[in-house]
Amino acid sequence: MSMFPLLTKSVPVGRLRLASASSGPGCLAGGAYGLYHLQGLFGASFSSSSASSSSSSSSSSSSSSSSSAALPAVDDSDSTSSSSSSSQSRDSDSADPLDPLAQFKCATTISPKRGMSVLRDPWFTKGTAFTHAERERLALRGLLPPVPTSLDVQKDRIMYDWAKGFKDRREAESREKLELARSGVTPEMIRRHRLLQDLHDRNETLYYHLLQENFRDMAPIVYTPTVGWACQHFAHTYRNARGMYFSANDKGEMHSMVYNWPHDQVDAVVVTDGSRILGLGDLGAGGMGISIGKLDCYVASAGFDPRRVLPVCLDVGTNNEYLLKDPLYLGLRQKRITGDAYVELVDEMMAAILNRYPRALVQFEDFTANHANLLLERYRNHHLVFNDDIQGTGCSALAGVLTSLAAQGLRKCAIKRMRFLVAGAGGSALGVVDSIRQAMVRHGLSDEEARRNFWICDHHGLITTARDPSTMHNETAMKYARPETKYEKADLVTAAEAARPTALLGFSTAHGIFTDRLLKRVQHYASHEQLRPLILPMSNPTSNAECTHAEAVFATNGRAIVATGSPFPDADHDGILYPNNQANNIYTFPGIALGAVAGQCERVSDGMVMAAAEALSKHTMDVYGDANRMICLNPNDQKPIRLFPPLEGARNAAVDVAVGVVVQAAEEGLVRRHRTGALEVLENKGEMSLRRYIERWMWSAKYASISFSAATVRS
Ligand SMILES: NC(=O)c1ccc[n+]([C@@H]2O[C@H](COP(=O)([O-])OP(=O)(O)OC[C@H]3O[C@@H](n4cnc5c(N)ncnc54)[C@H](O)[C@@H]3O)[C@@H](O)[C@H]2O)c1
Numbered sequence: 001m002s003m004f005p006l007l008t009k010s011v012p013v014g015r016l017r018l019a020s021a022s023s024g025p026g027c028l029a030g031g032a033y034g035l036y037h038l039q040g041l042f043g044a045s046f047s048s049s050s051a052s053s054s055s056s057s058s059s060s061s062s063s064s065s066s067s068s069a070a071l072p073a074v075d076d077s078d079s080t081s082s083s084s085s086s087s088q089s090r091d092s093d094s095a096d097p098l099d100p101l102a103q104f105k106c107a108t109t110i111s112p113k114r115g116m117s118v119l120r121d122p123w124f125t126k127g128t129a130f131t132h133a134e135r136e137r138l139a140l141r142g143l144l145p146p147v148p149t150s151l152d153v154q155k156d157r158i159m160y161d162w163a164k165g166f167k168d169r170r171e172a173e174s175r176e177k178l179e180l181a182r183s184g185v186t187p188e189m190i191r192r193h194r195l196l197q198d199l200h201d202r203n204e205t206l207y208y209h210l211l212q213e214n215f216r217d218m219a220p221i222v223y224t225p226t227v228g229w230a231c232q233h234f235a236h237t238y239r240n241a242r243g244m245y246f247s248a249n250d251k252g253e254m255h256s257m258v259y260n261w262p263h264d265q266v267d268a269v270v271v272t273d274g275s276r277i278l279g280l281g282d283l284g285a286g287g288m289g290i291s292i293g294k295l296d297c298y299v300a301s302a303g304f305d306p307r308r309v310l311p312v313c314l315d316v317g318t319n320n321e322y323l324l325k326d327p328l329y330l331g332l333r334q335k336r337i338t339g340d341a342y343v344e345l346v347d348e349m350m351a352a353i354l355n356r357y358p359r360a361l362v363q364f365e366d367f368t369a370n371h372a373n374l375l376l377e378r379y380r381n382h383h384l385v386f387n388d389d390i391q392g393t394g395c396s397a398l399a400g401v402l403t404s405l406a407a408q409g410l411r412k413c414a415i416k417r418m419r420f421l422v423a424g425a426g427g428s429a430l431g432v433v434d435s436i437r438q439a440m441v442r443h444g445l446s447d448e449e450a451r452r453n454f455w456i457c458d459h460h461g462l463i464t465t466a467r468d469p470s471t472m473h474n475e476t477a478m479k480y481a482r483p484e485t486k487y488e489k490a491d492l493v494t495a496a497e498a499a500r501p502t503a504l505l506g507f508s509t510a511h512g513i514f515t516d517r518l519l520k521r522v523q524h525y526a527s528h529e530q531l532r533p534l535i536l537p538m539s540n541p542t543s544n545a546e547c548t549h550a551e552a553v554f555a556t557n558g559r560a561i562v563a564t565g566s567p568f569p570d571a572d573h574d575g576i577l578y579p580n581n582q583a584n585n586i587y588t589f590p591g592i593a594l595g596a597v598a599g600q601c602e603r604v605s606d607g608m609v610m611a612a613a614e615a616l617s618k619h620t621m622d623v624y625g626d627a628n629r630m631i632c633l634n635p636n637d638q639k640p641i642r643l644f645p646p647l648e649g650a651r652n653a654a655v656d657v658a659v660g661v662v663v664q665a666a667e668e669g670l671v672r673r674h675r676t677g678a679l680e681v682l683e684n685k686g687e688m689s690l691r692r693y694i695e696r697w698m699w700s701a702k703y704a705s706i707s708f709s710a711a712t713v714r715s
Pocket residue numbers: 276277278279280368369389393396423424425426427428429457458459460461473474506507508509510513538539540541544564565566583584585586
């Protein structure tokens with residue numbers, strides 16, 4: 001039974017009963033939309049819609065308050081009177097027991113709107129409570145999380161925030177505290193996240209204006225690490241529809257439901273299946289948060305038009321037991337679909353999206369390694385797609401490597417001298433290793449020689465040819481298996497002794513595994529090669545980091561060149577301030593996407609990803625100038641080095657990356673020819689003009705002058 005019954009009050013006005021309740025359909029606001037129940041037709045007014053059909057609510061059974069869950073506020077009685085008496089009074093009011101049509105009497109609400117317009121209308125909307133039938137009638141399929149909920153569950157969601165009386169609140173609170181401590185997200189960051197998301201729902205232009213102007217300060221709120229918290233708590237904080245959900249239950253329907261999205265043009269789609277969100281694991285339908293957060297970066301730093309981006313969550317179930325038991329969970333309550341059935345769903349979703357938006361770029365985000373690799377290989381040769389965790393991260397990490405060399409006064413070909421010890425053998429680690437290996441090959445090593453520069457550990461330890469691939473999460477790591485089988489499953493320090501690495505990369509999600517001892521070892525081996533050690537603990541969110549920025553600086557006495565996946569405070573050591581630098585794909589996915597879309601590219605090739613890395617590295621060195629350059633090569637130098645540009649200049653960085661991407665795509669014949677397109681600009685007027693062409697393509701958050709035309713009204 002619901003503990004917080006919503007009281008609704010209705011006012012009879014002639015034959016129409018107008019509702020004065022403050023929630024749900026059935027309310028009349030200043031007569032704006034003239035919402036009424038067609039009670040006049042059949043006399044009695046009761047709910048035909050079945051929002052209360054959801055299984056989870058015990059109170060939505062027989063009382064009239066369950067009717068009001070579907071169509072609240074049709075009630076002659078005073079709001080304080082008991083629900084059963086009000087129900088009787090309605091029946092006795094008008095029902096004629098001899099009328100053969102009595103059993104079919106219903107009240108229905110006629111909406112002059114459909115789709116997003118009805119969802120966003122506070123008088124009509126039922127939010128997640130729209131039933132399947134209503135979703136079909138109102139063109140809502142896909143615009144809401146796939147499972148209709150009851151009014152009671154919606155109410156519990158609000159009461160969860162209200163914090164009093166929620167029966168599991170104490171358990172939930174202690175879990176939240178644990179998660180907060182784990183994720184490195186503070187209550188203040190959450191407050192700001194919610195402030196910004198409320199604004200996002202109210203005024204997109206103002207939201208993006210703020211984001212574009214304050215990207216450095218706001219990126220940690222709308223993006224990593226706070227976005228991780230938002231995904232974990234998606235079901236608890238859900239307020240408004242945003243993005244599209246395709247679910248396993250939509251098989252066969254996706255081609256039509258994609259037309260429910262209210263915009264005829266879409267340039268970029270970010271899709272996740274929620275199976276591996278940052279380092280937080282399977283968050284099911286809550287993964288929608290990461291698609292939204294990534295696209296915020298598209299708009300803020302790459303100038304995508306927010307009306308032309310589409311966040312997508314593919315819901316194939318979840319293996320997260322906590323979510324499956326959470327009454328507020330918004331996704332399908334079933335274990336994840338796998339194998340051929342999974343691939344069929346992704347194929348159908350991709351075909352549906354690309355059928356309606358043939359020119360759209362699709363970014364895959366936070367899929368588990370096996371699916372990430374499989375889907376990338378499946379689509380990359382035919383469609384404009386890329387995987388952010390594999391290619392975007394590979395691009396950012398390679399840019400960091402190149403910048404570390406440039407800052408030490410070395411040329412790019414010095415990458416051949418580097419040896420990498422990598423903690424983590426998942427999709428991202430392999431994406432990064434592949435990118436760096438390709439760069440080594442470009443600079444003269446054979447593929448085999450390049451492979452020998454990598455030592456990869458997973459949760460068992462070092463991967464050698466003695467490893468049984470069936471014990472691994474990501475078998476593709478076997479292509480880097482070391483021949484030194486005596487080190488099979490060696491821990492990181494032992495592996496470091498064998499590898500003598502000059503660089504340490506972290507994609508393990510394992511907090512603190514870059515110990516003081518390990519960091520000192522790597523510094524020692526790097527100095528033998530006349531290099532400063534490169535330390536990239538890239539796991540997210542904050543508390544999954546293999547070490548903090550300060551730990552790397554202190555352990556190496558300021559010699560390490562460090563950047564971390566999530567933001568950390570600057571470190572003060574020996575009177576020198578070491579500014580934190582974030583090693584994150586945020587520096588590259590917006591620019592790669594900008595180049596691919598504004599440049600009318602047909603595919604995203606490995607060459608384009610490498611060109612993006614080189615462009616970002618050059619941009620970073622140009623931005624910081626001599627402040628980021630060592631005067632002479634000295635591995636004991638303590639000068640702070642920054643590997644990535646400041647976030648406040650993210651738009652400029654994205655444009656430089658985009659130009660690099662288009663130039664490379666043009667060389668590879670991957671740009672579509674168009675009379676006034678990027679290729680023609682590049683060929684006829686050169687790179688500077690291409691830059692201006694791309695800048696002109698970008699959207700800025702400014703109010704446009706608006707007037708009305710009936711021709712543009714859409715449902
Ligand atoms: N900074 C960035 O831009 C960026 C980009 C992508 C991914 N990431 C982060 O990298 C992490 C990994 O992502 P993924 O997609 O590769 O995930 P994944 O789940 O595919 O891989 C995790 C890997 O870590 C290994 N591992 C677990 N514990 C370990 C330990 N103690 N020592 C060594 N290895 C261990 C696992 O065996 C597995 O190979 C996540 O935290 C993710 O957020 C960061």
